[in-house]
Structure formats: C-alpha cells, structure tokens
Amino acid sequence: MLGAILQDEGHRVHGVYTGKAVLPAVRIFCPDVVIVDVNIPGLSGYAVAQAVRHAFIDLRMPLLIAISGVWTETPDRLVAEQMGFEHHLTKPADPKDVLALLEGFPRRRHPTQQ
Numbered sequence: 001m002l003g004a005i006l007q008d009e010g011h012r013v014h015g016v017y018t019g020k021a022v023l024p025a026v027r028i029f030c031p032d033v034v035i036v037d038v039n040i041p042g043l044s045g046y047a048v049a050q051a052v053r054h055a056f057i058d059l060r061m062p063l064l065i066a067i068s069g070v071w072t073e074t075p076d077r078l079v080a081e082q083m084g085f086e087h088h089l090t091k092p093a094d095p096k097d098v099l100a101l102l103e104g105f106p107r108r109r110h111p112t113q114q
Contacts, residue, residue: 002035005095011102019043023051031062032105035098037091038068038080049084065101067093 003013016025019042026034034052038045049064056062066080069091080088087101 002093002095002098006098006102009099011105017041019045019048022048023055026052026062027055030060033063033065033102035065035067036085038066038076039070046079046083049080053084063087063101063105065089065098067091 003015007013014025014029014031016022017040019036019040021042022034022036022040036045036048040048043051045066045068049066052062052064064085064087066085066088067090068076068080068088077088089097
C-alpha cells in the first residue's frame, strides 16, 4: 500500500519482499531511499541496513528508513540507529510522515506511468 501511495506521489518504487533480495536490488537501482521493515522475511532489517551501509562505502549512501510494528520502543529505535537507519517509523506508517521524510528527494516517474 505504501508503495502505491509513493508512486501516486511521483516517486519511483521498486519493491522486494525478502531481506536477501534488498541488497541486489539496491545495487541495481541505486535508490535515494530504502524503506525496510525490521521484520522482513529472510534477513532482519537490521542486517539489511548493515549490508547496505557496507555496500555503499565509496558511493552515495541511500537514506535508510526502518518500519516496524513490533520493535517500537525507545531502545528499539536506538538499536535501529546503531544499525544504520536514519529514521524509525511505527507500523502502520502514516503516508504523510513518509512523504515528509522524502521531501527534497527527486521524483522520477517510472516510464510506464503517465
């Protein structure tokens, strides 16, 4: 649902559904922002954040946003920050909050969108 809203707002969205699929997608698409569910199947969101941080040492680092419905307390937010996330949102994330974080990032429509 969040991906559809972001697309409607003019952002190009590439969704993956397992933690192991995130890093290859990030390498291919070189996104400005990566939004990761902390409980993503296959590899924790924390491990994903660390992998992205290590993969982009010499390149422009994407903004990392964590979303979680389980790990929502202050200590959980601190762990997310230590793992490399700049922001931590609670599920269900309000689309207005996500869009506010994306303010200033270019909006590049996918070629198939009108």
